[in-house]
Amino acid sequence: MSAVTLFALPALSADAQPAGPAAAHTDKHVLLISVDGMHQSDLDWYVANHPDSALAKLTHGGSEYTDAATSNPSDSDPGGTALMTGGNPKSTGIYYDVEYSHKTDEPGATCTPGRPTTGGDVIYDSPDDAMPSVNDFVNPANGTFPSFDENGSIFAHGVDTNPAAILNLKNDASSFNASTFPVDPATCKNIMPWDYLGDNSIFQVIHNAGLRTAWSDKHAVYMSFNGPGSNGQSIDDYFGPEIDSQAVMPNGVPYPQDDDWAHIDAATKQYDGYKVQAILNEIDGRDHSDKTQVGTPAIFGMNFQTVSVAQKIRSTPATLIGPDAHGNYTTSAPQPGGYQWVDGQLVPGPVLSSALDYVDAQLGSMVSKVRQDGLAGSTTIIVTAKHGQSPQDPNKLITVQDGPIISAINAAWAQQHPNNKSLIVAGTDDDLWQSYLSDNSQAACDFVKNYLWNHTAQGYDVNKKPVTVQHSGLTQIWAGSDAAKFFGVSADNGHYPDVFGEVQEGIVYAKPTKLAEHGGMNTGDRHVLMVVNGPSIPTQVESTSVETTQVAPTILSVLGLDPASLTAVRAEGTQILPGLAAPRTGR
Known part of the structure; x- marks a missing residue:
């Protein structure tokens, strides 16, 4: 048996692409x-x-x-x-392929044009098939x-x-299964990916x-x-x-x-x-x-x-x-x-x-x-x-599960706000931190930021040995209006993550099965x-x-x-x- 070649490579001559004077015309393709x-x-x-x-x-x-x-x-x-x-x-x-917006309604939620938005998941990914x-x-x-x-x-x-x-x-x-898409509160219709x-x-x-x-x-x-x-x-x-x-x-x-x-x-x-x-x-x-x-x-x-x-x-x-x-x-x-x-x-x-x-x-x-x-x-x-x-x-890799951190933040918030037991309602943390909040006031955003910064998280190195990381694995956090400034949008934009964080190089929020991830801000x-x-x-x-x-x-x-x-x-x-x-x- 031999290794399968899906498409044969034709001979590529040394002059495959000219390197001489540029032609004074536009290309067709x-x-x-x-x-x-x-x-x-x-x-x-x-x-x-x-x-x-x-x-x-x-x-x-x-x-x-x-x-x-x-x-x-x-x-x-x-x-x-x-x-x-x-x-x-x-x-x-x-902002991400799996995100959230305070300016849309949740897919499947009751929608009445003109009423305040509920906020909802904005997921344009394979589950929408x-x-x-x-x-x-x-x-x-x-x-x-x-x-x-x-x-x-x-x-x-x-x-x-x-x-x-x-x-x-x-x-x-x-x-598409368009019913999984976010809902436009003005029309109560699901927003197709190209229209978002x-x-x-x-x-x-x-x-x-x-x-x-x-x-x-x-x-x-x-x-x-x-x-x-x-x-x-x-x-x-x-x-x-x-x-x-x-x-x-x-x-x-x-x-x-x-x-x-x-x-x-x-x-x-x-x-x-x-x-x-x-x-x-x-x-x-x-x-x-x-x-x-x-x-x-x-x-x-x-x-x-x-x-x-x-x-x-x-x-x-x-x-x-x-x-x-x-x-x-x-x-x-x-x-x-x-x-x-x-x-x-x-x-x-x-x-x-x-x-x-x-x-x-x-x-x-x-x-x-x-x-x-x-x-x-x-x-x-x-x-x-x-x-x-x-x-x-690979020696810099530390995998940290974000679920326990999010649960701890929500529990700490609920102790002070018994009527709101889920502060973090959405977010994707690959090798960065993104949190969308049910209460996106500056005070709530700062609460999450301070908890993350003062929290010591447990993770695993590349050899799957337990390690401890400071600041939840983060090196910088932007919250509320500072997050809006980071992205260059108004504070009431509604689409950006309410709390956004840069990880320490090597941190990946996942089970200890990955070597790397994309999404973050490191080199x-x-x-x-x-x-x-x-x-x-x-x-x-x-x-x-x-x-x-x-x-x-x-x-x-x-x-x-x-x-x-x-x-x-x-x-x-x-x-x-x-x-x-x-x-x-x-x-």
């Missing part, structure tokens, strides 16, 4: 790739150790930005929204998963026996210019990138197979680890491979399913999950092996995830190194397809990341790669600090459209990436 979790340090290490790789050629033949930072917070969302709008939470209103409850294929007693196709349009009752058929998936409003977004998106601008748009991501809810008022129609071809569904090998047999696509790195590569195939089909000028000739999109792309999974999981198989003579598959033996110290240097471990190899091979196949189809002279490729991951050094969370390569792009290494928000106006500029047509660009003054504002010659 932009291919945007987010390698979720990938740091600038990962790019540096990979290029140094693989000088003939696709990543090396894209980097050395284009513009590399060595000090690029994600949105803050750095979760998948708002990280993804930053790329698509040019905005931070200040203007987009997107139209089919969120498919029985575990291996052992139904273990529980359920969301369906791979989200809406039951491909697999009857969500039973997935031919995963490659996912390419036939059509994502639209039928992919506070800014328009590149897909709206490009679609309205009469150009084709496409995107592929890990959840259907990232159709939010269509933008407000779009009715979900700005992305002409959206492909979002559900990553939280049960992982199934190519022959339809569940992975023996009995988990989802995001917890077995061999499965994550298979999952990402379907999105890669969608991109290759789109480069060929067909829709993602390869069924209809529609023309190569002006803007298209995908996110890779393989690197992020490899960074987070302690031990996982990295390779799918097969098929054997009987059509069966198996996986390689589990290997360590994350980073390792080798000869005094922190480097990717075996699973992460394999993940980087995989991503590089797939980028190479995309570049080769662009060249084969005669599009190299009209296509710009941008490689960056929605988020990083922290900590990189590992936010310092990501940024490479732009195309016929009009100069060859340069730029050390000026940039943000991933600058990708959106840059894309519009490359396509000859007005960056100022993005509301976030106007509201936040987001600039085009340095050196790309107008065509210029390379060094």
Whole structure:
């Protein structure tokens, strides 16, 4: 048996992307790739150790930005929204993929237009799938998963026996269980993900210019990138197979680890491979399913999950092996995830190194397809990341469960306020702290802040040995009006976390099963790669600090459209990436 290669890597010639004088014209296509979790340090290490790789050629033949930072917070969302709008939470209103708002009503609650809002959860995540409850294929007693196709349009009752058929998936409003969405108190209607977004998106601008748009991501809810008022129609071809569904090998047999696509790195590569195939089909000028000739999109792309999974999981198989003579598959033996110290240097471990190899091979196949189809002279490729991951050094890891801390805060509050026994009503704490309060007065916010700062929490180090951390694992806390100032919004905005905290480097609020997490504010969370390569792009290494928000106006500029047509660009003054504002010659 041999390791399965989902997509062969065609030969990538040394002149795959020109590095000479920039062409004085705008491009027709932009291919945007987010390698979720990938740091600038990962790019540096990979290029140094693989000088003939696709990543090396894209980097050395284009513009590399060595000090690029994600949105803050750095979760998948708002990280993804930053790329698509040019905005931070200040203007987009997107603080996390699982958040809360004092300005909405709770899903399912009684709503009367004109009455004060109840406040409610704002959850745009996989539980919103139209089919969120498919029985575990291996052992139904273990529980359920969301369906791979989200809406039951491909697999009857969500039973997935031919995963490659996912390419036939059509994502639209039928992919959602909209009753789980927050409710607009003015209309008493559930708010679709694209309408919760506070800014328009590149897909709206490009679609309205009469150009084709496409995107592929890990959840259907990232159709939010269509933008407000779009009715979900700005992305002409959206492909979002559900990553939280049960992982199934190519022959339809569940992975023996009995988990989802995001917890077995061999499965994550298979999952990402379907999105890669969608991109290759789109480069060929067909829709993602390869069924209809529609023309190569002006803007298209995908996110890779393989690197992020490899960074987070302690031990996982990295390779799918097969098929054997009987059509069966198996996986390689589990290997360590994350980073390792080798000869005094922190480097990717075996699973992460394999993940980087995989991503590089797939980028190479995309570049080769662009060249084969005669599009190299009209296509710009941008490689960056929605988020990083922290900590990189496993010796800094301390996992702390946030549940006991929240319960203790609520109990302490209830002693003083017997009529309000739940002060903290929502929040997501990955490697940051976010609390939404039932009483969001300054006094209540300060109560939570003071408790967190004076609380000693119990956690576990990377070896799962108990340790004690000060200040609940936090290094700085913003509460009430200070939190509003941090995000640059008014105190009565209602969407931002009432209490927001930066963790001590290495703190992850989770059970001691993870090596890292994303969402926070440390360097590992936010310092990501940024490479732009195309016929009009100069060859340069730029050390000026940039943000991933600058990708959106840059894309519009490359396509000859007005960056100022993005509301976030106007509201936040987001600039085009340095050196790309107008065509210029390379060094």
